Amino acid sequence: MLNKRWETAIEKVQKTQKRPQLVFEETGRAVALLRDLFNPTYENIYVNDNDVFKEVQHYVSLIAPEKAGIVKLYSGKTPIFDNFNITKQIKSSFGKTVNYKHGAYLIIEHTEALHVVDVNSGNRSRQVSGQEANALDVNLGAADELARQLRLRDMGGIIVVDFIDMNLAEDRQMLYERMCKNMQKDRARHNILPLSKFGLMQITRQRVRPAMDVNVEETCPTCFGKGKIKSSILFTDQLESKIDRLVNKIGIRKFYLHVHPYVAAYINQGVVSLKRKWQFKYGFGVHIISSQKLAFLQYEFYDAEKQFIDMKEEIETK
Numbered sequence: 001m002l003n004k005r006w007e008t009a010i011e012k013v014q015k016t017q018k019r020p021q022l023v024f025e026e027t028g029r030a031v032a033l034l035r036d037l038f039n040p041t042y043e044n045i046y047v048n049d050n051d052v053f054k055e056v057q058h059y060v061s062l063i064a065p066e067k068a069g070i071v072k073l074y075s076g077k078t079p080i081f082d083n084f085n086i087t088k089q090i091k092s093s094f095g096k097t098v099n100y101k102h103g104a105y106l107i108i109e110h111t112e113a114l115h116v117v118d119v120n121s122g123n124r125s126r127q128v129s130g131q132e133a134n135a136l137d138v139n140l141g142a143a144d145e146l147a148r149q150l151r152l153r154d155m156g157g158i159i160v161v162d163f164i165d166m167n168l169a170e171d172r173q174m175l176y177e178r179m180c181k182n183m184q185k186d187r188a189r190h191n192i193l194p195l196s197k198f199g200l201m202q203i204t205r206q207r208v209r210p211a212m213d214v215n216v217e218e219t220c221p222t223c224f225g226k227g228k229i230k231s232s233i234l235f236t237d238q239l240e241s242k243i244d245r246l247v248n249k250i251g252i253r254k255f256y257l258h259v260h261p262y263v264a265a266y267i268n269q270g271v272v273s274l275k276r277k278w279q280f281k282y283g284f285g286v287h288i289i290s291s292q293k294l295a296f297l298q299y300e301f302y303d304a305e306k307q308f309i310d311m312k313e314e315i316e317t318k
Contacts, residue, residue: 001062028052031059038063045071048080077256079291087292093152100145104138108149114158117146121164135164136171140178147182156188156207165199176201235297236267236274242311246301247282254285255309258300264290 005024012023027035030052034045038060045060047053053073061068074080081087092099098106103122108115119142121134146161166172176194179201183190188206195201239257246252259267267274267288278286285304294300301309 027059028055030056034059040064040067042067042070046074046080046084047071048074077287077289079258079289079293082290082292091292093149098145098149101141102137104141106142106145106149108153110155114160115155117159117161119161119163132167132171135166136174139163139166139175143175143179143182147179147186150183150203150205151186154188156205159203159205161201161203163195163199163201179203235263239299240278242299242301243278243282243286246309246311247285252303252309253283254287254304256287256289256302256306258289258291258294258302260294260296260298261290261292262296263299264288 009024012021016023026032030047034056045056047056050073053071057068057071060071074083076083079087081090096108098108099122100106105120105122107118107120109117119139121138142161142163149155150159163175166175172195176192180192183192183203186205190203190205193202239259243257246255275286275288291300299311301311303309
């Protein structure tokens with residue numbers, strides 16, 4: 001591949017007449033990610049952009065010809081992240097509280113000096129007879145989720161984990177071995193110390209870049225922090241006025257209205273649904289799309305080419 005790139009670049013240099021001219025450029029971000037992360041366990045790679053799809057398909061056919069068929073172009077109406085449940089995972093995985101199995105959860109705090117992780121059993125049962133087994137089960141689940149969170153958030157430096165106290169030395173050793181095994185998948189250099197007598201585990205992980213801080217809290221799209229909104233029962237009337245303006249004044253007859261899943265369910269419900277009424281009134285170019293990224297009374301319009309249409313009025317954006 002490198003030889004071919006070199007020969008192609010030299011050929012362009014020799015043939016070029018107009019200068020300056022591009023003879024070589026680095027691969028796109030998608031291909032760069034695949035170069036670092038691609039492995040034989042990949043079953044499908046979905047791309048929702050035609051140019052990126054061709055680029056990724058070409059790259060995969062070069063490095064793993066037998067896997068070229070796993071690259072697929074996604075053309076569904078539902079946003080690609082919603083279709084594959086990525087939006088929900090992002091919002092649930094990057095907050096301060098991370099839930100995992102059976103009601104247990106992690107609290108992740110980032111201080112100036114280190115990361116602190118607290119393991120909580122949540123609403124699990126705490127019978128006296130099974131307290132040790134319960135603590136071990138919660139801690140093993142926490143070890144699995146924590147290893148995943150370290151990679152997702154790219155947390156580096158010192159990480160101190162406060163596991164639930166366990167009395168048996170063999171249980172503490174099992175937890176340490178589980179954590180070491182989980183961290184084998186991590187490409188960043190790391191070091192793990194066994195649990196201290198206080199139930200604390202210390203982990204150091206190579207700091208490649210600042211830890212990823214994704215803010216999953218949403219600003220209210222209708223009141224913008226003022227605390228007062230229009231009545232929700234009038235929301236569909238507001239949407240219809242936007243559709244009327246879009247169709248009859250602007251002249252866009254085919255468009256996609258993205259709304260919160262609950263609102264979409266309300267608009268689509270019934271045999272003679274609100275959506276059907278709008279289609280009879282404004283044409284069958286009206287499409288309602290459920291989008292998990294939107295807040296309850298938030299909406300977005302897109303044209304037939306999936307370009308965003310700004311339908312916010314001045315009174316809404318003040």
